[in-house]
Amino acid sequence: MNTAIKNVVIVGGGTAGWLTAALLQKVVGASINITLVESEAIGTVGVGEATIPPIRLVNQVLGINEAEFLRETKATIKLAIKFENWRRPNESYFHTFGSPGKSMAFCHFHHFVNRAKAFGAKASIWDYDLNYLCATQGKFAHIKAQDTVLDLPYAYHFDATLYAQFLRRYCTKLGVTRIEGMIESVQQHPSGNIAAVTLQDGQRIDGDLFIDCSGFRGLLIQQTLGVGYDDWTHLLPCNRAVAVPSERFETTVPYTRAIAHTAGWQWRIPLQHRNGNGLVYCSSHMSDDEATHTLLNNLDSAPLGDPKVIHFTTGRRRKQWYKNVVAVGLASGFLEPLESTSIHLIQSAIVRLIHLFPHAGIDSAAVDEYNQQSELEYLQIRDFLVLHYHLTERDDSQFWRNMQQMDIPASLRHKMTLFKQNGKLFREQNDLFLESSWLQVMTGQGIEPEDYHPIANTLSEQQLMNMLEQMRSVKHEPLANLPSHDAFLSHYCQAK
Known part of the structure; x- marks a missing residue:
């Protein structure tokens, strides 16, 4: 018999546990009771301090005041990642949250840049990227412009421990029950579902749905249910x-x-x-x-x-939702923080669960859909990380030589080949990384397209150069009026 979900138990605190509690309480908390069990004696990994732009949407859903958030978590603004020594020692490039220029309906902007390069212009995609220009000049402000060409997507750096404490205070105000204690044992129904967890002091906490946020050990999803782990060390050997x-x-x-x-x-x-x-x-x-x-x-x-x-071991749980346990955060898998995806994977796991929330009882179709989406997300991020390692010209160590020579996934090889041949980029369904992200990393790591889209030929050489110069001017125009990053933080955090 299927049991309606009324009592949700989150095992573990930290960013994973408290972000799970916050989103569940805010969105579906009226119909469920949420209890979080954590022990101060168990430390958290706490190195996930960099994020990507979707965290801003999560904060908006939670109704978090940005200035308070920046102040309480000692946060700074993140516009990009600067990759140094990846293609060769002493070379660098940026992967920004922005995009170069402004693309046409059937032709990305970089094709026009590549055509200009073909007749000798010293053009770079980053010359037309406002995020890059602000990052390199150390500037930031909230830009209010009608034209999306001046969008300035951003995320945050913050203290992960302070962030978890901030979320804990938020959840307590909303009515989440926190129980301090170390879990001594796990009780299961004859079906294998988790029935309850018992603490060292003998307290038993029953639940209908359990969220495993216990970190690498995976107390429920692995130690109790034994779902197994897909090891991706052969593709991402850092451990x-x-x-x-x-x-x-x-x-x-x-x-x-x-x-x-x-x-x-x-x-x-x-x-x-x-x-x-x-x-x-x-x-x-x-x-x-x-x-x-x-x-x-x-x-x-x-x-x-x-x-x-x-x-750590790079990879993922073979099932991130099994029986009445959903694994979130490090309990669900691990991808190194090269592209700052760790906290995003927590967010997306919770959002996915909310979309598929089993209020009337757990059904196999919802579980299968959850696991399918989770696997695809991990695979797509994994391939993007592999791109950074494999597409390198470094030969100064056996590690980098091995990365150049390894057998990469066919989907990644296809993307690289397509871009190399004619500069074409296609975003796979639900891929976290946009075309502009793939463009910047493949360009930064050294791929030079051999051709460009024929639409770029619709302009004469002079028209093309005029268009590029106009776009460059538009992107540079806001810089003179933007404050420094530190000046923005000082004013914004104090004023709100």
């Missing part, structure tokens, strides 16, 4: 990270830095009160001591604590 906070810079740049090293890459994330730093690496090519030494010797400010080593 460890060492992280350490450091003193804040005098100036906070509005972008994340991703700096490639001999066996992985380093992140630098600017916050209002400190900086987040970490090195993602492959343990078969770099020891923990080497990684720690590399990280500490490549900080731009003094460390504020001892480095912490984190072990």
Whole structure:
């Protein structure tokens, strides 16, 4: 017999647990009771400090005041990621949240840039990207313009621990029940469904639907239900990270830095009160001591604590919803934070669950749809991450030589070949990354299209150059009136 869902139990706090509680309570909380179980004795990974623009929509749904959010989480603005040393040492490019120029109905703007290059123009797609221009000049403000060509998409860097605390306060005000305690045992129905969890103090917490936010261990989805794990180490071999906070810079740049090293890459994330730093690496090519030494010797400010080593296996749970358990966050899988997708995967998992929420009882069709969508999302993000590693000219270490030579997914190879032949880009259904993202990374990593779309030939050479110069002027025009990133933060956080 199918049981109506009235009592939802979230196992684990942190960003995954409290963001789950916040969205569920805000959207469907009137018809369910939500209980979150967490223990202060269990630490969180807490390195997911960079985000992508969809988080702004989540904050809007939750009714969160942006200035308060920035103030409470010590957040800064993120316009882009700067990739350094990925194609070759001492070279860099930006992957921004914006897009170059303004595309036509059947022809992306970069085809016009590529045609201009064909007759010797020194054009770059980033010359026409407002996000890039603001990032490199350290400027930001909310731009209110009628023309979408001046859109300035952005996300945030924030302190993940402060973010979880912010969400906890938000949820408590909305009526989410929090229970402090360590789970001692899990009780199951004869069907295999989870019936309850029991804490060390003997308290039993019953539920109809359980959300597993217990991190890498997957207390319910793996340790209890044993759904299995798809290991993607053969495509993304980095399996460890060492992280350490450091003193804040005098100036906070509005972008994340991703700096490639001999066996992985380093992140630098600017916050209002400190900086987040970490090195993602492959343990078969770099020891923990080497990684720690590399990280500490490549900080731009003094460390504020001892480095912490984190072990992980890239991949995903084979079923992220099984029986009456939905895994969210690290319990559902892990993709390294190269494109800042960790928190987004939490958001999308919850939104997907809300769309398919089993208020009248769990049915197999909804579970199958949830799992199918989850798998596709992970696969598409995985391929985008593989692109960064595989499309490199580095040969200074065996790690990078292996990445060049590995057998990549056919879907990714097709995308690369299509772009190489004629600059064409097609976004797969529900792909998180837009055409402009694929464009910037493939261009930045060194693919030069051999041809361009014939629509670009509809303009004469002079008309084309005039059009490009006009677009360049439009994109540059707002810069003179924009404040610095730090000036914006200081004024905005105090004024609201």
